[in-house]
Amino acid sequence: FRETSQFFLLVPCFFPRAVCLISTELKSKDPDEIKPLIPHPNPVSKPPNGTDWITPSVPSARTDEQALLTSILTKTAQNIIDVSAADSVMMEQHEYMDKARQYSTKLAVLSTSLPQKKPLALPSLTSQPHQVLASDLVPYSDVQQVSKIAAYAYSAISQIKVDAKEDLVVQFAIP
Amino acid sequence: MSTAALTAGLDRIPDQLGYLVISEDGVLASAGELENDEHTAGVMMQMVRTASRFRLSGSTDPPFKRMSVILEDFVYTVTVSGQKVFVVKRQNNQHEPISV
Numbered sequence: 001f002r003e004t005s006q007f008f009l010l011v012p013c014f015f016p017r018a019v020c021l022i023s024t025e026l027k028s029k030d031p032d033e034i035k036p037l038i039p040h041p042n043p044v045s046k047p048p049n050g051t052d053w054i055t056p057s058v059p060s061a062r063t064d065e066q067a068l069l070t071s072i073l074t075k076t077a078q079n080i081i082d083v084s085a086a087d088s089v090m091m092e093q094h095e096y097m098d099k100a101r102q103y104s105t106k107l108a109v110l111s112t113s114l115p116q117k118k119p120l121a122l123p124s125l126t127s128q129p130h131q132v133l134a135s136d137l138v139p140y141s142d143v144q145q146v147s148k149i150a151a152y153a154y155s156a157i158s159q160i161k162v163d164a165k166e167d168l169v170v171q172f173a174i175p
Numbered sequence: 176m177s178t179a180a181l182t183a184g185l186d187r188i189p190d191q192l193g194y195l196v197i198s199e200d201g202v203l204a205s206a207g208e209l210e211n212d213e214h215t216a217g218v219m220m221q222m223v224r225t226a227s228r229f230r231l232s233g234s235t236d237p238p239f240k241r242m243s244v245i246l247e248d249f250v251y252t253v254t255v256s257g258q259k260v261f262v263v264k265r266q267n268n269q270h271e272p273i274s275v
Contacts, residue, residue, distance in 0.1 A: 122199075122255050123227055126240045129256040130184030133263045137250055138243050140269040 178204050181259070190266035192249060195219070197260040209264055215251075219244075219262045223253050 185194040193207025244251040
C-alpha cells in the first residue's frame with residue numbers, strides 16, 4: 001500500500017524538474033511549503049507545452065556545425081542545475097532561518113493539538129453473566145479441532161520466507 | 176447492584192473453584208482459589224480487553240459472550256456485564272474420552 005510521505009529528493013543535474021514533481025505530492029495548500037528549494041535558473045527558457053527542445057532556426061550543416069554544437073551545449077547548460085555550485089543556489093541566511101522557524105512553529109502547534117488517546121471502555125458482552133458463566137464448558141472435541149487448526153496455521157506461517165531478488169537501495173546512475 | 180447481588184449467583188455455579196469480580200478501579204469481590212488474586216485479575220482483564228476488540232466482518236459488536244481460558248485441570252470462564260468483568264474458575268471435567 002502507498003503512504004503520502006514528506007520528503008524532498010534533491011536530485012542534481014539531469015532532472016531539475018524532479019524536485020518540483022515530488023513536492024507537489026505532499027498535498028500542501030501553502031505555496032511556501034511546496035516552493036522548490038532549488039529554483040529553476042531560467043524559467044523563461046522552459047519549453048512550451050512540454051515539447052522537446054527544438055531550435056527555431058536550424059543552422060545549415062555546412063557552415064554552422066560549430067554553432068549547432070554550441071547551441072546544444074548552451075541549452076543543456078541552461079537545463080542543468082549544479083547543486084554543488086553553492087553560491088548561486090543557496091538561500092540567504094535569513095531566508096533559511098525564517099523557514100526553519102516556520103516549520104518549528106508549525107510542528108509545535110500540531111503536536112499540542114493532537115487528541116489525547118482515551119482507554120476504550122469494555123463493551124458489555126451479556127446482561128446475564130451468571131447464566132453465561134454457568135453454561136456447559138466448551139466440548140473437548142471442539143478444543144481438539146481448534147488446536148489442530150491453530151497448529152496448521154502456525155506451520156503455514158512459519159514457512160513464509162522472503163525471496164530477495166534485488167537490492168532495495170541503489171546508487172543513482174549519474175555519470 | 177450490590178456486591179452481594181453480584182456474587183450470589185457465582186457461588187452456585189457447578190464445580191466452581193473460585194471467582195473474581197473486577198471493575199476498571201480494581202477487584203470488587205473475590206472468593207475461593209481466586210481470593211485476593213490480583214495477578215490473575217490483571218491477566219484476565221488484559222485478555223478480555225484484547226478479545227473484546229475483535230470484530231467479525233460487518234459487525235460492530237464483539238463476536239462472543241464468554242471467554243474460556245482452558246488449562247489442564249481447570250478452566251477460567253470470563254464475561255463482561257455492566258462495566259464489570261466476571262471470572263469463574265471451574266473444574267475441567269472435559270478430558271480425552273476414554274475408549275474401552
